[in-house]
Amino acid sequence: MDLIKLFSDCIPSERIVSKENILEKYSTDESFQKFSFPLAALLPLTTEEVACILKKAYKNEIVTVPRGLGTGLSGGAIPLKPSIIVSMELMNKILEVDVNNMMVVTQPGVITGVLQREVEKFNLYYPPDPASLDSCSVGGNVAESSGGPSAVRYGTTKDYVRGIEFVSPAGEIMRFGGKVRKDATGYAMKDIIIGSEGTLGMITQITLSLIPLPKFRVDLLIPFETIGDATAAVVETIKSSIKPTTVEFMEKRAIEAAGNFLGNEMPCSEGEAHILMRIDSDSRDEMEERILLASKIAGGFTRYEILVAETFAQQEKLWKARRSLHDAMVQMSVKREREDVVVPISMLPRLISEIHSIGDFFKVPIIAFGHAGDGNVHINVLKLKNEDDFFEDSIGEITERILKTAVNLGGKLSGEHGIGIFKREFMSLVFTEEEINLQKRIKLAFDPKNLFNPNKIFFYE
Numbered sequence: 299m300d301l302i303k304l305f306s307d308c309i310p311s312e313r314i315v316s317k318e319n320i321l322e323k324y325s326t327d328e329s330f331q332k333f334s335f336p337l338a339a340l341l342p343l344t345t346e347e348v349a350c351i352l353k354k355a356y357k358n359e360i361v362t363v364p365r366g367l368g369t370g371l372s373g374g375a376i377p378l379k380p381s382i383i384v385s386m387e388l389m390n391k392i393l394e395v396d397v398n399n400m401m402v403v404t405q406p407g408v409i410t411g412v413l414q415r416e417v418e419k420f421n422l423y424y425p426p427d428p429a430s431l432d433s434c435s436v437g438g439n440v441a442e443s444s445g446g447p448s449a450v451r452y453g454t455t456k457d458y459v460r461g462i463e464f465v466s467p468a469g470e471i472m473r474f475g476g477k478v479r480k481d482a483t484g485y486a487m488k489d490i491i492i493g494s495e496g497t498l499g500m501i502t503q504i505t506l507s508l509i510p511l512p513k514f515r516v517d518l519l520i521p522f523e524t525i526g527d528a529t530a531a532v533v534e535t536i537k538s539s540i541k542p543t544t545v546e547f548m549e550k551r552a553i554e555a556a557g558n559f560l561g562n563e564m565p566c567s568e569g570e571a572h573i574l575m576r577i578d579s580d581s582r583d584e585m586e587e588r589i590l591l592a593s594k595i596a597g598g599f600t601r602y603e604i605l606v607a608e609t610f611a612q613q614e615k616l617w618k619a620r621r622s623l624h625d626a627m628v629q630m631s632v633k634r635e636r637e638d639v640v641v642p643i644s645m646l647p648r649l650i651s652e653i654h655s656i657g658d659f660f661k662v663p664i665i666a667f668g669h670a671g672d673g674n675v676h677i678n679v680l681k682l683k684n685e686d687d688f689f690e691d692s693i694g695e696i697t698e699r700i701l702k703t704a705v706n707l708g709g710k711l712s713g714e715h716g717i718g719i720f721k722r723e724f725m726s727l728v729f730t731e732e733e734i735n736l737q738k739r740i741k742l743a744f745d746p747k748n749l750f751n752p753n754k755i756f757f758y759e
């Protein structure tokens with residue numbers, strides 16, 4: 299089928315990518331897995347163009363895969379069979395910062411960090427901060443219900459989405475929610491679309507609520523002698539009145555990997571694990587009180603000195619290390635399996651300890667880091683050298699054991715990266731057959747022909 303001709307009524311041919319070398323990037327995401335080569339990538343500028351594309355694709359039974367900026371880690375934007383990609387990369391305009399209502403209205407392709415910096419000019423704050431914030435899109439964040447370190451205090455993307463403009467797989471434009479802070483009108487449709495991993499339709503405009511920009515911000519880097527001390531300190535901190543913004547955990551091997559990747563000395567190399575805690579406040583006195591309490595609680599678990607970062611430059615140095623961890627894992631291994639499990643916070647010490655026992659049992663390096671403050675840990679099982687055949691032999695069993703460990707502790711398969719293609723087979727660990735079938739029926743109500751990003755989250759065929 300001549301796709302350029304088919305879609306020429308919808309968008310000009312310059313925005314239909316058909317060259318193989320350029321299409322390469324649309325065949326994968328940051329999981330670097332490939333299954334099928336895209337037929338074409340279409341780059342619309344407006345909601346009407348999206349609607350026209352989807353209508354034609356649906357009528358002609360063409361499989362469509364929506365894409366933000368391709369930083370996903372669960373394969374949601376990867377075509378599994380010959381498909382067109384509808385990329386939001388050019389729908390990247392912030393449409394309105396509404397200071398009076400403390401809302402921002404945006405197209406989905408805007409980079410999250412760009413949106414954050416734009417609203418800060420108005421003394422407003424958009425808290426969700428995935429570590430990929432300078433490369434991922436707001437639309438991708440909504441589709442994945444992404445979180446970030448500051449979810450501990452401020453919640454995740456879903457807590458800020460007030461309105462969604464959406465194009466159904468058959469090409470109908472719909473709007474749910476708006477600039478309202480509460481809404482009991484009909485089903486909570488926007489909440490079904492949030493976190494649906496691009497399986498229900500295309501998000502083309504988003505209204506997000508904002509909060510006042512906190513006046514003071516301090517980061518504490520706390521080294522611990524043992525991993526157990528660090529995770530126990532996290533549990534105590536969360537129970538306290540500190541109300542930390544972030545409580546990030548990094549074990550020693552992660553810290554060393556970040557140091558190697560960045561090619562520089564880390565701000566602190568002591569201890570077997572570090573906690574990176576951020577505290578926000580509007581009052582200097584309150585901030586000092588909370589720093590004192592945080593130091594007191596941490597002091598009960600560590601003998602090391604706590605590093606305090608008050609200036610933006612000092613803070614960036616600490617966060618650069620944390621944000622480089624994904625790339626550091628990629629650099630140090632030839633292959634890796636990533637888990638993103640989440641458990642009740644009180645179970646964190648057991649999760650980390652049981653995961654290391656799995657690594658010891660299979661003699662495979664497992665490195666954990668991530669959002670300890672909300673029980674969400676990124677677990678990296680690494681194949682360090684090509685000759686490490688045992689990785690392939692045992693990775694299936696290791697993955698299953700890690701996921702079962704989390705579920706047995708009352709947890710879930712994913713805290714923020716989503717299910718996509720890589721965790722579909724494990725959904726029966728958390729849902730009954732009836733619960734899975736209900737969710738599949740929801741998908742098919744949106745997409746009766748099952749042509750829109752099919753076989754993601756669940757298997758359909």
Ligand SMILES: Cc1cc2nc3c(=O)[nH]c(=O)nc-3n(C[C@H](O)[C@H](O)[C@H](O)COP(=O)(O)OP(=O)(O)OC[C@H]3O[C@@H](n4cnc5c(N)ncnc54)[C@H](O)[C@@H]3O)c2cc1C
Pocket residue numbers: 327328363364365366367368369370371373374375386406427428429430433434435436437438439440441442443444445446447495496497499500501502624625714715751
């Ligand atoms: C270094 C690194 C760090 C990361 N850190 C975090 C983190 O801290 N927290 C976190 O949550 N994630 C993190 N991620 C994962 C990733 O950045 C997020 O999932 C992000 O939200 C994906 O956005 P994207 O624009 O790149 O989406 P893509 O990868 O392009 O797409 C992701 C999914 O969303 C769908 N989609 C995208 N846009 C739309 C749209 N407009 N309408 C409908 N569906 C759409 C796609 O079909 C796909 O299923 C990290 C990734 C990397 C590489």
